[in-house]
Amino acid sequence: KNEVEQSPQNLTAQEGEFITINCSYSVGISALHWLQQHPGGGIVSLFMLSSGKKKHGRLIATINIQEKHSSLHITASHPRDSAVYICAVRSPLYSGAGSYQLTFGKGTKLSVIP
Amino acid sequence: DVKVTQSSRYLVKRTGEKVFLECVQDMDHENMFWYRQDPGLGLRLIYFSYDVKMKEKGDIPEGYSVSREKKERFSLILESASTNQTSMYLCASSFWAAKSNQPQHFGDGTRLSIL
Numbered sequence: 001k002n003e004v005e006q007s008p009q010n011l012t013a014q015e016g017e018f019i020t021i022n023c024s025y026s027v028g029i030s031a032l033h034w035l036q037q038h039p040g041g042g043i044v045s046l047f048m049l050s051s052g053k054k055k056h057g058r059l060i061a062t063i064n065i066q067e068k069h070s071s072l073h074i075t076a077s078h079p080r081d082s083a084v085y086i087c088a089v090r091s092p093l094y095s096g097a098g099s100y101q102l103t104f105g106k107g108t109k110l111s112v113i114p
Numbered sequence: 115d116v117k118v119t120q121s122s123r124y125l126v127k128r129t130g131e132k133v134f135l136e137c138v139q140d141m142d143h144e145n146m147f148w149y150r151q152d153p154g155l156g157l158r159l160i161y162f163s164y165d166v167k168m169k170e171k172g173d174i175p176e177g178y179s180v181s182r183e184k185k186e187r188f189s190l191i192l193e194s195a196s197t198n199q200t201s202m203y204l205c206a207s208s209f210w211a212a213k214s215n216q217p218q219h220f221g222d223g224t225r226l227s228i229l
Contacts, residue, residue, distance in 0.1 A: 033218075040222070041204070041222055042222040042223065043204065043206075045217035045220075086156070086157070088157075101162070104156045104157040104158075106154065
């Protein structure tokens with residue numbers, strides 16, 4: 001079973017700061033997800049990546065497959081970025097063709113102060 | 115846009131009751147999942163289904179069962195609710211991995227309290 005570690009657990013930043021959240025995993029994967037969860041519970045997928053780097057607005061996600069490590073960066077952070085960020089790794093399931101399982105990190109709670 | 119709808123945002127039940135949590139998706143996804151989320155533990159998979167009438171246990175299936183009679187609907191059943199099942203429950207759905215590179219889509223969650 002894949003072990004997924006995220007760091008830090010909690011992060012407080014001033015508005016405008018550059019933020020990095022890290023994720024490492026123990027077993028090779030087919031893809032990695034970064035998810036965002038706002039207070040109230042709903043989860044939104046930010047990125048899914050299997051190699052290299054992806055960028056969307058002020059968010060950048062990178063993955064190093066050899067080192068089993070991924071980072072999520074937020075440039076020019078804003079109070080609306082305050083949320084829990086969750087890393088999840090995707091592994092195939094053999095019980096059903098094409099099905100897969102996600103294993104989740106415990107999340108990083110980000111608070112951005114004005 | 116993909117819509118995953120959970121029947122209740124908040125639910126309060128009593129110990130020993132049979133509890134049904136319903137989830138419906140509108141994107142013809144093959145895969146559907148039920149998770150629970152607890153502070154300090156993150157999301158844990160209870161059950162998943164990769165086709166109608168097909169179900170597989172996840173990491174913590176004890177005390178739960180599921181039903182998938184139609185492709186769009188996946189129900190989680192607490193056979194006899196206990197206080198340790200107080201939690202946030204999240205449903206998700208996705209296409210088969212081979213068919214799509216899209217992520218899982220999540221519902222808004224049901225915060226269940228067992229008294």
